[in-house]
Amino acid sequence: MKLATYRDGSRDGQLVVVSRDLSTAHYATGIADRLQQVLDDWGFLSPQLQDLYEALNGGKARHAFPFDPQMCMAPLPRAYQWADGSAYLNHVELVRAAGGAEVPERFYTEPLMYQGGSDDLLGPCDDIRVADEAFGIDFEGELALVIGKPGRHIAAADAMQHVRLLMLANDVSLRQLIAAEVETRLGLVQGKPSTAFSPVAVTPDELGEAWQDGRVHLTLQVSWNGRKVGLCEAGPDMRFHFGQLIAHVARTRNVRAGSIVGSGTVSNHGVDQGGRRDWPKGYSCIAEKRAIETILDGAPRTDYMRFGDTVRIEAFGADGQSVFGAIEQRVAKA
Amino acid sequence: MKLATYRDGSRDGQLVVVSRDLSTAHYATGIADRLQQVLDDWGFLSPQLQDLYEALNGGKARHAFPFDPQMCMAPLPRAYQWADGSAYLNHVELVRAAGGAEVPERFYTEPLMYQGGSDDLLGPCDDIRVADEAFGIDFEGELALVIGKPGRHIAAADAMQHVRLLMLANDVSLRQLIAAEVETRLGLVQGKPSTAFSPVAVTPDELGEAWQDGRVHLTLQVSWNGRKVGLCEAGPDMRFHFGQLIAHVARTRNVRAGSIVGSGTVSNHGVDQGGRRDWPKGYSCIAEKRAIETILDGAPRTDYMRFGDTVRIEAFGADGQSVFGAIEQRVAKA
Numbered sequence: 001m002k003l004a005t006y007r008d009g010s011r012d013g014q015l016v017v018v019s020r021d022l023s024t025a026h027y028a029t030g031i032a033d034r035l036q037q038v039l040d041d042w043g044f045l046s047p048q049l050q051d052l053y054e055a056l057n058g059g060k061a062r063h064a065f066p067f068d069p070q071m072c073m074a075p076l077p078r079a080y081q082w083a084d085g086s087a088y089l090n091h092v093e094l095v096r097a098a099g100g101a102e103v104p105e106r107f108y109t110e111p112l113m114y115q116g117g118s119d120d121l122l123g124p125c126d127d128i129r130v131a132d133e134a135f136g137i138d139f140e141g142e143l144a145l146v147i148g149k150p151g152r153h154i155a156a157a158d159a160m161q162h163v164r165l166l167m168l169a170n171d172v173s174l175r176q177l178i179a180a181e182v183e184t185r186l187g188l189v190q191g192k193p194s195t196a197f198s199p200v201a202v203t204p205d206e207l208g209e210a211w212q213d214g215r216v217h218l219t220l221q222v223s224w225n226g227r228k229v230g231l232c233e234a235g236p237d238m239r240f241h242f243g244q245l246i247a248h249v250a251r252t253r254n255v256r257a258g259s260i261v262g263s264g265t266v267s268n269h270g271v272d273q274g275g276r277r278d279w280p281k282g283y284s285c286i287a288e289k290r291a292i293e294t295i296l297d298g299a300p301r302t303d304y305m306r307f308g309d310t311v312r313i314e315a316f317g318a319d320g321q322s323v324f325g326a327i328e329q330r331v332a333k334a
Numbered sequence: 335m336k337l338a339t340y341r342d343g344s345r346d347g348q349l350v351v352v353s354r355d356l357s358t359a360h361y362a363t364g365i366a367d368r369l370q371q372v373l374d375d376w377g378f379l380s381p382q383l384q385d386l387y388e389a390l391n392g393g394k395a396r397h398a399f400p401f402d403p404q405m406c407m408a409p410l411p412r413a414y415q416w417a418d419g420s421a422y423l424n425h426v427e428l429v430r431a432a433g434g435a436e437v438p439e440r441f442y443t444e445p446l447m448y449q450g451g452s453d454d455l456l457g458p459c460d461d462i463r464v465a466d467e468a469f470g471i472d473f474e475g476e477l478a479l480v481i482g483k484p485g486r487h488i489a490a491a492d493a494m495q496h497v498r499l500l501m502l503a504n505d506v507s508l509r510q511l512i513a514a515e516v517e518t519r520l521g522l523v524q525g526k527p528s529t530a531f532s533p534v535a536v537t538p539d540e541l542g543e544a545w546q547d548g549r550v551h552l553t554l555q556v557s558w559n560g561r562k563v564g565l566c567e568a569g570p571d572m573r574f575h576f577g578q579l580i581a582h583v584a585r586t587r588n589v590r591a592g593s594i595v596g597s598g599t600v601s602n603h604g605v606d607q608g609g610r611r612d613w614p615k616g617y618s619c620i621a622e623k624r625a626i627e628t629i630l631d632g633a634p635r636t637d638y639m640r641f642g643d644t645v646r647i648e649a650f651g652a653d654g655q656s657v658f659g660a661i662e663q664r665v666a667k668a
Contacts, residue, residue, distance in 0.1 A: 011374060011590070040345060078414045078590055080453035083523060104517065114520040115449040117583075119414035119590040130586070131487065150454075152668065153465065174586060183438065186448040187521015189417060193586040249451075252464070252508060252527040256345070256412060256453040334486065 001046070001053040002200040003028075003165065004325075005035055005073045007123070012036065013073040017049055018200050019056045022325050025067040026056050035076055035201070039257045042148045042164060046203075067199075069325050074121035075167060075201035076146065079260050082118035082195060084142070084171055085111050085245040086264035087238045091288055094267070098291035098300075111240040111248045114188050116171070118260065122196035124327045128172050128305075129334035130193065136175030137305040137331055141222045141284035141313045143234055144169040144262040145242055146201060152254040159243035159250075160214055166207065168198035168220075168313055168324045169262055175287055175304060195262075198313075199325030210317065214241030218323065220266045222284050223312040224305075229289070230282040232266045234315070284313075305331050335380070335387040336534040337362075337499065339369055339407045341457070346370065347407040351383055352534050353390045356659055359401040360390050369410055369535070373591045376482045376498060380537075401533075403659050408455035409501060409535035410480065413594050416452035416529060417583045418476070418505055419445050420598035421574040425622055428601070432625035432634075445574040445582045448522050450505070452594065456530035458661045462506050462639075463668035464527065470509030471639040471665055475556045475618035475647045477568055478503040478596040479576055480535060486588040493577035493584075494548055500541065502532035502554070502647055502658045503596055509621055509638060529596075532647075533659030544651065548575030552657065554600045556618050557646040558639075563623070564616040566600045568649070618647075639665050 002020065005013035006027075015028040015035050031048045032038045038045045055061040086092055089103070092112065096103050122128075130137050148164030171192070178191030210217045217235035221228065240248075245261050267288060268281040277296070283289045290300035305311070314326040336354065339347035340361075349362040349369050365382045366372045372379045389395040420426055423437070426446065430437050456462075464471050482498030505526070512525030544551045551569030555562065574582075579595050601622060602615040611630070617623045624634035639645070648660040 080412045080414065081451055083451070086520070106514070106517070112518050112520055113523050115451060115523055117415055117417070117449060117587055118452075119593050120588045129486075135586070152463075177586065180440070182519035183440075184446050185516040185519060186420070186446055189447050189449055189583060190586045194588065249523060252469070252511065252524045253451055254454045254528065259453050 001050050001203045002206060003035060003049070003075060004200045005075050005077060006071050007073050011078060013077050017052045017056055018067050020206070021321055022067055022200065024056060024064040026052060026061045026064050028052065036258050039146065039148050039164060042257070069199040070125050072125070072199040073123040074197040075165070076258060076260065077121055079118040079121060079258055080256055081259035082116040082121070082262070083113055083249045083259065084116050084262035084264060085113045085240065085248070087111060087240040087245060088264055088267035089239045090237055090269045091265045091267035094288050094291040094295070098294035108239070111245055112264070113245065113248055114192070116192055116195060117189070120194045122194045124196060124199045124325060124329070126196060126329060127332040128196070128329050129332050130174065131334045133306055135177055138173045138175050138286045139222070139224070139305070139311040139313070140171040140173055140265040141220050141230060142169040142171050142262050142265060143216045144197065144260055147246060147255055147259045147261065148257050150254060150256045152250055154247050154250040154255070156243040156247040159246035162246055163204055163242065165201035166204060166216065167201045168315060168327055170196040170311065170313055170327045170329060171262060171265070172196065173285070173287070196327055196329055198327055202324060206323065208318070214243040218315040218317065220284060221314050221316070222282070225309055228282070230284045232268050232281045232284050234263070234266045237268050238263060307331055307333050335384050335537045336540065337369060337383065337409060338534045339409050339411060340405050341407050345412060347411055351386045351390055352401050354540070355655060356401055356534065358390060358398040360386060360395045360398050362386065370592050373480065373482050373498060403533040404459050406459070406533040407457040408531040409499070410592060410594065411455055413452040413455060413592055414590055415593035416450040416455070416596070417447055417593065418450050418596035418598060419447045419574065419579040419582070421445060421572050421579060422598055422601035423573045424571055424603045425599045425601035428622050428625040428629070432628035442573070445579055446598070447579065447582055448526070450526055450529060451523070454528045456528045458530060458533045458659060458663070460530060460663060461666040462530070462663050463666050464508065465668045467640055469511055472507045472509050472620045473556070473558070473639070473645040473647070474505040474507055474599040475554050475564060476503040476505050476597050476599060477550045478531065478594055481580060481589055481593045481595065482591050484588060484590045486584055488581050488584040488589070490577040490581040493580035496580055497538055497576065499535035500538060500550065501535045502649060502661055504530040504645065504647055504661045504663060505596060505599070506530065507619070507621070530661055530663055532661055536658060540657065542652070548577040552649040552651065554618060555648050555650070556616070559643055562616070564618045566602050566615045566618050568597070568600045571602050572597060641665050641667050
């Protein structure tokens, strides 16, 4: 099942069911108004939404209308939690190596994670509004999931049953502000402005065999100003699967329904080609490209995003269909 | 006006208005069910709650009942944001000095802040449930506020008009886990389990002259196992006022109604007494006591909390009345 939140002037928007091929949609009115409601009462409400979804796919939903991603807010426009992992160790290794820092042993056994702000999440086509280009504006293409069944001390192996929905995320980063914030050792506030999410959130069954071992085995396509810069595989190099990320958040806390957990920037290991290290899959964030340039040539050549720049993030299923719809954002001066 | 959230088996509880002296309460039914609703529509709903509050104080509310803090959830049992500052530099100086680290210059001009989890906030009398005493269980007595009017790029001087409610907080900390987490440079997840809040949240006018310059000029009383360990003044040594803390969160993001911002552990500067440095006001967290012991005697003598330990945090107005009611929690094995 695929769900989206349509803009209606309210803070939480209006829940819609979207057809598998993303061509049509139908208001969930009469079942639920908001996605958080559904997450709070999944057992009762989701079968009703599933029925509507099937009618919609069969062309039998009475008041179906063409689906327009431009109308979408984030599936959860404000959420009670956004905890973002950094599960692709290649990303961490590259960024650390470029900065001349070692990767601590612990990073290979314990997931990295930061707590993000979740009161103002962006829709897939919302502008990335930043006051100053000098902040070092970057995108981060990621997978994210929404937890339904709450709990504390969830074992990584049991965590999959807590996953209700999957989405794409653009975890926008302000690199120059992050550089200063990490020195506080208390984490990221200003360096992580609002994160954007894909038009639709989908139940794991929509991924078929691509959802396996707690990982999404799809290619994440990232384009910057219309040019494809990343075709990274989201499955194989995800060192910590989503179950481990959920278990990490839930180790000392009771995690509640509607919490969003992110994978971190999707990133693949490099390969040795003709005596030189190469990263043929490209990149899902500019910081990584700059790290590669620094490692290979001593200095970064690629600048961060400018006002007017665009980024597009999307993933396609085995059938060639866009699974989540595309995140497509423009950087604008705040 | 004083507001609380009564436990009713639901995730968000039931909004009640509480009398100034905390003796009686009245359901806000008919006006609003949940506090977040009120924050989303403050201009319309708060005058109605204020009328009920005045009737309650005058003994004229029809269905008033005795107020019981044990029935309270956090005023916002789940919130869209919990961003906690560390605005009392003495706390930072002590903890750094004990660890042999300098305080960077930047810490005197830019507030320190971490993003906390906000999906599972604790009521004033809820147990602090921790799996292992070896995690280094600590309390942190703090002031916190709830933002009502949302915004981005809020100037510190304008931020006061965004403050809707004030509360006390116990920002529970697991010191041994924090020690490992700060090394990730991405902030705190496992080291900060659920934060607890006072029985009532109060509008700033309830503080009278004690609410000045964006600071709460009251004494924060902290007792550990029934023994008073802290009588710190919350006003004078708060290096960054709440307006500056709000401006810090809102620098690169749009901050939404219902966001909670914390002061950090209330802490007063030491004084020189008889040739020896002393901190006569005591402490609002054990880490600080241990830092003082380390500075004076080379090693900490005070252990962190044990299962069964209790902590009580409260503040009294000029009239001797408890302003927010007391946070009174026990540590229990999870």
